Amino acid sequence: MTCRLLPLSALAFAALLVSGCAGVRDHRGYVMDKALATAIQPGVDNRDSVQKTLGRPTFSGQFTDNDWYYLSRDTSALAFRNPHVNKQSLLHIGFDAAGNVATVETTGKEKIAAVHPYGKSTPTLGRKRSFFDEIFGNIGMVGSGGLPGAGNGGPGQ
Secondary structure, eight states: OHHHHHHHHHHHHHHHHHHTTOEEEEEEEOOOOHHHHHHOOTTTOBHHHHHHHHOSOSEEOSSOTTEEEEEEEEEEEETTSOOEEEEEEEEEEEEOTTSBEEEEEEEOGGGOOOOOOOSSSOOOSSOOOOHHHHHHTTTTTTTOTTSTTSSSSOTTO
């Protein structure tokens, strides 16, 4: 009886492990409707008409409110890996000082910036300290003259 249950339980355990590696698809941001996005025309529309047509933007410009951005992104991830961008749409609407649409620009995945960290540590100026310098470097520094907390009438004295 146990000889028959062993392969069956091993198969059930393997199925449980594989089910944890299922892919996850996700949509984030604005749900882009191409017909509504192409209906926005420079010189014809203004802030109110854009807001009535597309709704509030995903985010607006950092320094002025004259730029509205509608961002839509589809990603997929496998298990615990970082998500991979499958599709991205960015609709940028620029307004002039009077609040009328001046520019309409649509871009995609090509605007995603790739940031590659430099090694395991950030390069800095100054001297390199060894492991023991880091641990024992402050011995004798506490209580020496001229430093904060060193017997010069500071708090606690």
